[in-house]
Amino acid sequence: MADSVLSLNKLDxxxxxxxxxxxxxxxxxxGAFVSLLGPSGSGKSSVLRTIAGLLPALGGRVLLEGQDIxxxxxxxxxxxxxxxxxxxxxxxxxFENIAFALRVAKKSxxxxxxxxxxxxxxxxxxxxxxxxxxxxxxxxxQRVAIAxxxxxxxxxxxxxxxxSNLDAKVxxxxxxxxxxxxxxxxxxxxxxxHDQEDALTMSDLIVVLNHGxxxxxGDGRTLYRKPATPFICEFIGVSNELAPPLAARLxxxxxxxxxxxxxxxxxxGAVAGVPARVNHVEFLGAHSRVDLEVEGHALSAMLIGDxxxxxxxxxxxxxxxxxxxxxxxxxx
Amino acid sequence: MNRSTRLDRVFYWLGxxxxxxxxxxxxxxxMLAALQAxxxxxGSLAMFDAVSELARSRRVRAALWNxxxxxxxxxxxxxxxxMFQVAVLEYFRVPERGFLKIAFSTxxxxxxxxxxxxxxxxxxxxxxxxxxxxxxxxxxxxxxxxGWFGVLFAHTFLMTSFHFLFLRAAMRRVDYSTIEAARSMxxxxxxxxxxxxxxxxxxxxxxxxxxxxxxxxxxxxxxxxLGGRDFHMLSQMVLTLNSLRRxxxxxxxxxxxxxxxMGLILLSQxxxxxxxxxxxxxxxxxxxxxxxxxxxxxxxxxxxxxxxAAIYLMPVALIVLFSFAPASSIxxxxxxxxxxxxxxxxxxxxxxxxxxxxxxxxxxxxxxxVGLAITLFAVPIMVRKHSWLTRGLDxxxxxxxxxxxxxxxxxxxxxxxxxxxxxGNLVLLGSYWLLPIGYVIFxxxxxxxxxxxxxxxxxxxxxxxxxxMGASGPYRFxxxxxxxxxxxxxxxxxxxxxxxxxxYPLSAFLYNINNKPLPIAIVDGAVSAxxxxxxxxxxxxxxxxxxxxxxxxxxxxxSLGRTPxxxxx
Numbered sequence: 074m075a076d077s078v079l080s081l082n083k084l085d086x087x088x089x090x091x092x093x094x095x096x097x098x099x100x101x102x103x104g105a106f107v108s109l110l111g112p113s114g115s116g117k118s119s120v121l122r123t124i125a126g127l128l129p130a131l132g133g134r135v136l137l138e139g140q141d142i143x144x145x146x147x148x149x150x151x152x153x154x155x156x157x158x159x160x161x162x163x164x165x166x167x168f169e170n171i172a173f174a175l176r177v178a179k180k181s182x183x184x185x186x187x188x189x190x191x192x193x194x195x196x197x198x199x200x201x202x203x204x205x206x207x208x209x210x211x212x213x214x215q216r217v218a219i220a221x222x223x224x225x226x227x228x229x230x231x232x233x234x235x236x237s238n239l240d241a242k243v244x245x246x247x248x249x250x251x252x253x254x255x256x257x258x259x260x261x262x263x264x265x266x267h268d269q270e271d272a273l274t275m276s277d278l279i280v281v282l283n284h285g286x287x288x289x290x291g292d293g294r295t296l297y298r299k300p301a302t303p304f305i306c307e308f309i310g311v312s313n314e315l316a317p318p319l320a321a322r323l324x325x326x327x328x329x330x331x332x333x334x335x336x337x338x339x340x341x342g343a344v345a346g347v348p349a350r351v352n353h354v355e356f357l358g359a360h361s362r363v364d365l366e367v368e369g370h371a372l373s374a375m376l377i378g379d380x381x382x383x384x385x386x387x388x389x390x391x392x393x394x395x396x397x398x399x400x401x402x403x404x405x
Numbered sequence: 406m407n408r409s410t411r412l413d414r415v416f417y418w419l420g421x422x423x424x425x426x427x428x429x430x431x432x433x434x435x436m437l438a439a440l441q442a443x444x445x446x447x448g449s450l451a452m453f454d455a456v457s458e459l460a461r462s463r464r465v466r467a468a469l470w471n472x473x474x475x476x477x478x479x480x481x482x483x484x485x486x487x488m489f490q491v492a493v494l495e496y497f498r499v500p501e502r503g504f505l506k507i508a509f510s511t512x513x514x515x516x517x518x519x520x521x522x523x524x525x526x527x528x529x530x531x532x533x534x535x536x537x538x539x540x541x542x543x544x545x546x547x548x549x550x551x552g553w554f555g556v557l558f559a560h561t562f563l564m565t566s567f568h569f570l571f572l573r574a575a576m577r578r579v580d581y582s583t584i585e586a587a588r589s590m591x592x593x594x595x596x597x598x599x600x601x602x603x604x605x606x607x608x609x610x611x612x613x614x615x616x617x618x619x620x621x622x623x624x625x626x627x628x629x630x631l632g633g634r635d636f637h638m639l640s641q642m643v644l645t646l647n648s649l650r651r652x653x654x655x656x657x658x659x660x661x662x663x664x665x666x667m668g669l670i671l672l673s674q675x676x677x678x679x680x681x682x683x684x685x686x687x688x689x690x691x692x693x694x695x696x697x698x699x700x701x702x703x704x705x706x707x708x709x710x711x712x713x714a715a716i717y718l719m720p721v722a723l724i725v726l727f728s729f730a731p732a733s734s735i736x737x738x739x740x741x742x743x744x745x746x747x748x749x750x751x752x753x754x755x756x757x758x759x760x761x762x763x764x765x766x767x768x769x770x771x772x773x774x775v776g777l778a779i780t781l782f783a784v785p786i787m788v789r790k791h792s793w794l795t796r797g798l799d800x801x802x803x804x805x806x807x808x809x810x811x812x813x814x815x816x817x818x819x820x821x822x823x824x825x826x827x828x829g830n831l832v833l834l835g836s837y838w839l840l841p842i843g844y845v846i847f848x849x850x851x852x853x854x855x856x857x858x859x860x861x862x863x864x865x866x867x868x869x870x871x872x873x874m875g876a877s878g879p880y881r882f883x884x885x886x887x888x889x890x891x892x893x894x895x896x897x898x899x900x901x902x903x904x905x906x907x908x909y910p911l912s913a914f915l916y917n918i919n920n921k922p923l924p925i926a927i928v929d930g931a932v933s934a935x936x937x938x939x940x941x942x943x944x945x946x947x948x949x950x951x952x953x954x955x956x957x958x959x960x961x962x963x964s965l966g967r968t969p970x971x972x973x974x
Binding site for chain 2: 122126147150153156162164173174178
């Protein structure tokens with residue numbers, strides 16, 4: 074790809090004697106926001122650390138703006154990293170944290186001040202530079218961490234699950250903040266997360282990793298609507314896996330393999346539907362979840378609105394046409 | 406590999422080699438030398454001969470008996486006083502708790518040789534209390550306090566620091582809601598104490614009792630100063646045997662004591678671990694102080710608490726007062742009639758009285774600096790790399806904790822009383838350096854333990870972040886790691902410096918005319934009949950206490966102001 078700023082080329086990631094991710098290929102466009110999404114142990118953080126040069130690659134190449142950085146030490150990779158919990162040095166002020174890399178590179182005092190000032194201005198923390206991290210809010214800490222990653226002129230920023238320890242509300246605010254800074258400052262972001270909401274809300278492109286393999290690459294809508302594998306189906310959103318007899322009954326044809334149906338694609342009160350018994354109704358606020366039993370198989374539906382069936386009653390069940398995700402077994 | 410990283414590697418290996426040599430030369434070889442001296446004679450196992458020789462000595466038998474009963478008596482009296490303190494501070498409501506807390510905390514700055522000398526200055530032949538009593542009862546002998554009574558008295562009130570530190574903490578971990586629950590079910594106060602409170606604090610009580618027992622058994626300065634001519638304990642016997650040029654007997658006696666102590670330490674660690682286990686629940690309700698309902702009981706408890714406070718505060722107050730008194734009033738006046746800075750001028754003015762002070766300051770500074778250098782170099786390696794080498798190093802650093810100080814001292818003496826090839830065929834015994842070397846070894850366990858937890862507490866992401874920004878190993882250590890562990894390093898250096906200023910056992914064995922340290926001078930002054938010497942000792946003791954207090958205050962500030970691990974969001 075001509076305009077890709079970062080390319081992973083047949084990259085093998087892991088530790089001597091234990092390959093975690095094998096044969097990874099990825100092209101990241103300039104200014105894109107790419108998430109590496111996967112459950113813990115899927116190898117996503119190892120990929121990030123390999124790009125950053127913190128973990129030696131076992132094979133393959135990492136290209137940054139066409140230049141091979143695979144074997145370079147971390148400081149020469151010219152990618153910035155925003156760590157989990159930000160890893161701001163608690164003994165240093167915000168200024169010193171941001172200036173750290175410049176001081177290591179023995180830049181002149183004037184240049185350090187100029188560049189820290191510029192990046193702090195961009196991140197909106199010019200008035201916070203004297204503070205120690207402990208005296209800053211989470212949002213301010215995040216901006217310092219991003220400023221610190223940008224100060225050496227890196228155009229690619231790696232985020233290692235920076236939001237993983239936050240509660241839901243703060244997390245949502247931080248997401249917006251990262252996204253805003255990214256679009257304003259125009260850097261390319263590689264964002265590692267195990268949280269599908271992080272990935273869906275922020276990314277232009279999501280790379281789903283599982284057991285060291287890419288399951289699917291695509292934008293959020295594609296992953297949700299056109300999952301390539303059963304894993305994606307179960308990992309993103311909530312789905313029912315249909316037992317083969319039930320699948321045959323609902324879809325009208327025999328399924329050899331696995332099939333899934335998202336909760337919101339189960340319709341109640343359908344004309345000429347299948348009779349289903351309501352076992353349990355859970356009111357969740359904006360929507361409700363209804364647990365059903367259809368011909369001995371369990372199935373859940375999501376309903377919006379206040380008109381809910383009574384537990385114990387029987388309803389007529391249908392499915393949204395074309396909504397089932399069927400993964401036919403390839404035989405022969 | 407560029408030039409600077411190559412240089413780093415050279416330093417790294419050089420450092421490791423130096424540490425390995427130091428551990429071998431000053432810890433392992435002396436330990437083996439002590440064992441050999443204790444167990445072998447002319448190349449064959451002669452332990453049983455030596456044991457029977459020891460057993461034949463009347464003085465050793467007497468010292469053994471004294472040690473046994475004194476340890477038992479001390480454990481009993483300290484437990485009573487210590488439990489009472491904890492009850493008054495953390496369970497019952499007694500007026501002016503803050504004052505009592507300060508009084509009961511004095512053993513933290515007033516221990517070991519300082520306390521022994523302090524008690525002698527208060528109750529001994531030249532003490533103010535003795536002067537007061539002599540005015541009332543002219544027939545009272547001046548040395549009424551000296552002997553077993555003085556030792557027991559000093560032990561009783563000065564070994565309560567374990568109760569003050571650990572048992573109080575255990576008491577605070579008692580979940581008050583369990584007490585309220587018991588009360589709501591109709592339990593009496595006694596039942597609550599016995600069935601609800603005691604089981605929670607029992608492991609700590611046992612651990613603290615064992616620690617007291619260990620301390621009492623190894624007591625050295627107290628019998629040396631307060632025991633007089635007739636009451637001796639085993640530690641003194643080891644020193645005597647050594648000075649009689651019988652290092653084999655000294656080593657054997659120290660070894661036998663050490664075996665008993667090691668058993669006790671292991672036992673106390675077992676109880677300590679159990680105590681920590683009990684303290685699992687976090688969301689407990691703080692215990693609330695209980696008013697004593699019976700008015701008579703309330704008066705008696707309060708009066709006892711204040712009497713105890715007086716016993717604690719009086720020696721300290723008298724020492725500080727008399728350190729400003731003319732030497733001529735010591736042993737004569739109950740309270741000094743005039744004040745002068747002459748004693749301080751003599752100690753700090755650079756004359757003969759300044760020498761032990763200077764020696765101790767210098768040797769303690771050197772020992773702390775060397776200890777810190779070793780710890781700061783070795784601990785990060787031990788934390789990061791796990792191999793048989795680092796594990797072995799770790800064990801070696803902690804060894805001096807388990808091995809009795811006296812055994813180490815005797816070991817150093819027998820290892821270096823002749824030319825030793827490990828130190829370039831020098832004879833270290835009698836030189837300036839054997840004592841500071843002993844100080845370093847003695848300091849390592851505490852330093853390693855504290856610094857290890859400081860290094861482990863550092864988020865590895867800090868190192869990754871600094872590495873990603875191009876910082877080299879030494880630069881990362883200097884700019885990122887060192888500032889994070891600095892508060893702990895300062896604290897532990899202060900604590901150790903403080904310990905060393907008043908360290909008695911090693912000093913008594915290893916000092917010589919060139920480096921006579923403060924604790925030896927304090928004991929000399931305490932047992933001397935010369936009021937000028939006593940006055941100088943008072944100044945020494947006051948200075949050590951002031952320094953201890955400063956370290957404790959700094960420690961509190963540092964631990965309050967220090968939050969690198971909790972700084973996140």
